[in-house]
């Protein structure tokens with residue numbers, strides 16, 4: 437099965453060609469970060485317009501790099517949610533047009549499931565079940581993946597997503613968009629014990645997260661430094677903030693795996709690129725005899741290969757989407773339309 441997969445849920449126009457779900461023949465990612473930087477975040481209308489400008493070219497590039505033509509494609513996969521509605525519609529329309537014109541089966545894919553499946557591309561032998569910590573720009577989930585397409589959400593954020601907290605703190609520090617990579621870089625130069633920022637554990641036994649209190653604590657600290665006329669130790673703030681996020685994510689994920697009796701944790705989403713998180717997770721998992729897996733950097737952030745992988749596993753289980761498939765901006769994991 438040769439899948440052509442399209443991802444356009446946010447600010448990356450991406451197209452991938454995959455063979456039998458896990459073998460990536462091409463994975464072209466056209467990022468719009470430069471266009472959104474001056475606004476300090478993604479502007480939905482700008483994102484939609486850029487996707488329209490880019491999509492055909494990115495499809496052609498993916499076919500060329502994959503050394504295939506439209507005749508070789510046997511299956512189409514596309515993100516239909518969650519994400520920005522206008523952005524999603526661009527990829528969705530392109531995918532439906534291809535499926536219709538060439539009479540190919542179509543699978544609509546949940547973007548968050550895609551983040552999990554990035555690990556199946558990275559680790560060819562990996563199979564469910566496992567605990568997955570999904571930490572991205574808009575989501576923070578602890579999920580028990582029991583089988584392909586079978587998920588139990590055990591915890592999620594009650595306010596900001598982990599990536600969102602990184603982006604907002606970076607913005608307050610004047611580091612620009614997206615903030616995660618900048619904080620990651622600066623944290624390496626700072627002292628992570630310099631400022632005692634809080635960690636929100638919530639009720640005993642809860643696997644939910646909350647990052648808005650931490651974000652406010654950082655903003656209050658920055659304001660009080662400004663009021664005192666003191667200089668802001670940017671690297672120390674970055675390191676101390678990152679430490680709080682990393683520790684709470686790691687503690688909850690490890691506890692969850694131990695409670696569920698599962699000996700594997702898989703990391704997914706844009707924040708999975710964070711070097712501090714990878715390091716602490718690796719150490720704590722080792723301590724608890726838990727196998728720990730994460731995707732390489734390009735597979736952590738948005739890309740179409742991970743979408744194609746979900747589409748493939750849905751396809752071989754007999755699932756199909758119709759040409760009436762619509763964008764679903766608030767699609768939940770495990771939900772299907």
Ligand code: ATP
Nearest residue numbers: 572573574575599614616617620706707709710738
């Ligand atoms: P979602 O997947 O929830 O719909 P999204 O697709 O916008 O949101 P991703 O592309 O998965 O999000 O991830 C982008 C997020 O990852 C941004 O918030 C970014 O700051 C964060 N991020 C990327 N690299 C790092 C890093 N090294 N450290 C921390 N955060 C990072």
Ligand code: MG
Nearest residue numbers: 446447448738
């Ligand atoms: Mg993005």
Ligand code: FE
Nearest residue numbers: 572573737738
């Ligand atoms: Fe994403």
